Amino acid sequence: MKPGFYDRPVLEVARDLIGCMVTHQDCAGVIVETEAYHDSEPACHAFVGLTPRTETLFGPPGRAYVYRSYGIHALLNAVCEPPGVGAAVLIRALEPIEGLDHMRARRGVEAVRQLCSGPGKLTQALGIELHHNGSDLLSGPVVFSPRPRAWRDVEISIDTRIGITRAAELPWRFCAAGSRFLSRPVGAASAV
DNA sequence: CATGGGATTGACT
DNA sequence: GTCAATCCCATGC
Numbered sequence: 001m002k003p004g005f006y007d008r009p010v011l012e013v014a015r016d017l018i019g020c021m022v023t024h025q026d027c028a029g030v031i032v033e034t035e036a037y038h039d040s041e042p043a044c045h046a047f048v049g050l051t052p053r054t055e056t057l058f059g060p061p062g063r064a065y066v067y068r069s070y071g072i073h074a075l076l077n078a079v080c081e082p083p084g085v086g087a088a089v090l091i092r093a094l095e096p097i098e099g100l101d102h103m104r105a106r107r108g109v110e111a112v113r114q115l116c117s118g119p120g121k122l123t124q125a126l127g128i129e130l131h132h133n134g135s136d137l138l139s140g141p142v143v144f145s146p147r148p149r150a151w152r153d154v155e156i157s158i159d160t161r162i163g164i165t166r167a168a169e170l171p172w173r174f175c176a177a178g179s180r181f182l183s184r185p186v187g188a189a190s191a192v
Numbered sequence: 193c194a195t196g197g198g199a200t201t202g203a204c205t
Numbered sequence: 206g207t208c209a210a211t212c213c214c215a216t217g218c
Contacts, residue, residue, distance in 0.1 A: 048215070048216095051214080051215070052214075052215095053213075053214060053215075067213080068211090068212060068213060068214095069212095070210080070211070070212085071210070071211030071212035071213075072210065072211055072212080130213095
């Protein structure tokens with residue numbers, strides 16, 4: 001992405017990341033689902049202020065924020081907005097493009113739709129771990145790159161965020177309209 | 193120092 | 206639909 005891409009309001013970045021590519025080593029996918037988080041609302045980890053955990057969130061934009069969820073999964077975010085503001089875009093689903101066999105080996109499943117259709121699934125498929133927290137998204141090893149031509153005019157659907165209890169009413173979830181690779185259909189309120 | 197709660201997933205009823 | 210697994214870390218005594 002261009003320098004400065006992430007130094008903007010997190011809602012704009014979350015929308016603009018739909019259709020962009022995520023690459024790690026030999027695996028790559030197109031982002032089809034994101035969510036925005038900002039320190040002004042209680043669902044965001046940064047809501048509690050600057051702590052060891054949220055240090056990356058309050059740091060410079062364009063870095064990866066990777067944290068452990070439910071003691072099991074690593075979740076990938078792109079840090080946004082200027083230093084001092086705790087904001088990030090959660091990457092929730094990818095359409096697999098390259099390295100599918102490597103993804104299958106790490107995920108232990110065959111179906112393409114099962115490889116990256118969830119925030120914990122895609123980090124497992126791409127081999128993204130906690131030690132990637134704080135890494136630069138321009139220089140890698142985890143790299144975000146602009147939309148391929150075919151995704152230039154992707155249509156965006158907006159929905160409420162998934163799996164949170166606080167500020168659950170905010171429409172801060174962005175999806176590639178009609179994608180078969182979402183973690184969950186648009187408009188499917190709760191349900192597990 | 194002890195405790196409680198997740199930005200989830202997959203197995204089972 | 207229901208539920209356990211599992212661990213980092215914020216919070217409170």
